[in-house]
Amino acid sequence: MTGMTSSARPLLNRRLAAFGTTIFAEMSALALRTGAINLGQGFPDTDGPEEIREAAVRALREGRGNQYPPGPGVPELRAAITAHQERRYGLSYDPDSEVLVTAGATEAVAAALLALVEPGDEVVALEPYYDSYAACIAMAGGTRVPVTLRPHEGSFRLDLDELRAAVTDRTRLLLVNTPHNPTGTVLTRAELRAIAELAVERDLLVITDEVYEHLVFDAAEHVPLATFPGMRERTVSIGSAGKTFSFTGWKVGWITSTAELVTAVRSAKQFLTYVASGPFQYAIAEALRMPDSYFEEFRADMRAKRELLAGGLEQAGFTVFRPAGTYFITADIRPLDESDGIAFCRSLPERCGVVAIPNAVFYDHRQQGAPFVRFAFCKRTSVLEEAASRLKSLAT
Ligand SMILES: *Cc1c(COP(=O)(O)O)cnc(C)c1O
Numbered sequence: 001m002t003g004m005t006s007s008a009r010p011l012l013n014r015r016l017a018a019f020g021t022t023i024f025a026e027m028s029a030l031a032l033r034t035g036a037i038n039l040g041q042g043f044p045d046t047d048g049p050e051e052i053r054e055a056a057v058r059a060l061r062e063g064r065g066n067q068y069p070p071g072p073g074v075p076e077l078r079a080a081i082t083a084h085q086e087r088r089y090g091l092s093y094d095p096d097s098e099v100l101v102t103a104g105a106t107e108a109v110a111a112a113l114l115a116l117v118e119p120g121d122e123v124v125a126l127e128p129y130y131d132s133y134a135a136c137i138a139m140a141g142g143t144r145v146p147v148t149l150r151p152h153e154g155s156f157r158l159d160l161d162e163l164r165a166a167v168t169d170r171t172r173l174l175l176v177n178t179p180h181n182p183t184g185t186v187l188t189r190a191e192l193r194a195i196a197e198l199a200v201e202r203d204l205l206v207i208t209d210e211v212y213e214h215l216v217f218d219a220a221e222h223v224p225l226a227t228f229p230g231m232r233e234r235t236v237s238i239g240s241a242g243k244t245f246s247f248t249g250w251k252v253g254w255i256t257s258t259a260e261l262v263t264a265v266r267s268a269k270q271f272l273t274y275v276a277s278g279p280f281q282y283a284i285a286e287a288l289r290m291p292d293s294y295f296e297e298f299r300a301d302m303r304a305k306r307e308l309l310a311g312g313l314e315q316a317g318f319t320v321f322r323p324a325g326t327y328f329i330t331a332d333i334r335p336l337d338e339s340d341g342i343a344f345c346r347s348l349p350e351r352c353g354v355v356a357i358p359n360a361v362f363y364d365h366r367q368q369g370a371p372f373v374r375f376a377f378c379k380r381t382s383v384l385e386e387a388a389s390r391l392k393s394l395a396t
Pocket residue numbers: 103104105106107130177181209211240241242243248251252253
């Protein structure tokens with residue numbers, strides 16, 4: 001934990017002291033030590049399209065992006081982002097003033113919160129949270145107000161009355177994530193419309209993390225919040241190449257919003273990384289222009305992986321919440337006579353050689369998430385088959 005100086009004042013400041021080390025570090029170390037299959041952290045175990053890797057090599061060799069790229073991002077990428085938003089969603093943004101390229105969605109979230117939140121402002125966010133949200137709200141001096149997604153008929157649902165009740169006179173913004181990590185929930189058009197109406201009525205800003213926009217399955221549909229009436233002018237939409245193109249190490253993310261909001265977010269972003277990922281920005285510009293068939297095949301492939309892991313987890317005895325989006329499955333451990341997901345995940349590598357993440361770490365009130373654990377299925381089929389077969393030993 002935190003070291004002490006001679007005056008016994010903790011080194012880590014009060015805003016961050018509660019957060020400690022992320023669970024991913026602990027669980028990945030455990031995976032290494034035990035040789036377990038790591039279904040904890042959500043990164044693919046195969047790289048994205050070969051031609052996009054080659055595009056990065058070409059950019060690097062040709063000296064494109066090896067020095068500081070422009071602050072807002074390279075023009076080719078900004079144009080590709082706006083073309084993608086227009087083509088898929090009919091949302092039009094000016095590539096010069098309404099787009100900002102960031103060091104992944106992580107920096108986009110951080111910069112947006114640091115730019116838009118005053119100390120004391122309340123930020124309403126869907127719980128369980130992606131792990132950086134709570135820390136970034138704290139760094140911005142804001143107060144987080146969780147609205148919990150609760151299990152209901154096989155998925156985790158948002159209670160709109162609870163959401164409305166969470167908004168006070170001190171609420172500055174709503175932080176939304178759909179498709180939602182870790183639950184796999186994809187907010188429906190009706191839910192999104194209600195969120196939009198609330199934001200307009202209470203004059204709130206909205207940050208929407210849509211990094212899994214291309215990972216929706218079956219009948220689920222990803223609808224950007226910015227497409228609803230009154231929303232474009234109050235919404236900061238966040239995207240990322242990491243999840244969509246399986247290059248999580250490249251850290252190319254972006255926001256699209258109004259010129260005023262982009263300028264505000266850039267004010268914070270310029271003092272975080274200033275710029276990042278030069279040559280990769282050129283490669284992702286090409287990636288965003290890939291034909292629809294790429295996105296369809298990617299989705300079909302991930303859907304098959306979801307089925308494989310979900311089936312394995314069911315056979316092992318878990319209750320499975322089949323995700324409508326993302327590449328995570330949340331499972332309930334109670335049918336296995338377990339109730340503490342943190343203890344369960346700490347023991348799972350020894351018991352059967354698989355690593356998962358306890359959802360409790362994504363909750364303010366850990367008890368609410370205690371019986372749920374998260375498995376990533378963005379892994380090779382052979383790895384998922386082996387994991388499924390190892391997990392079966394839990395059933396006996
Ligand atoms: C992975 C993830 C991010 C971070 O994306 P990067 O582009 O890798 O920084 C942000 N939000 C959610 C919900 C994620 O799952």
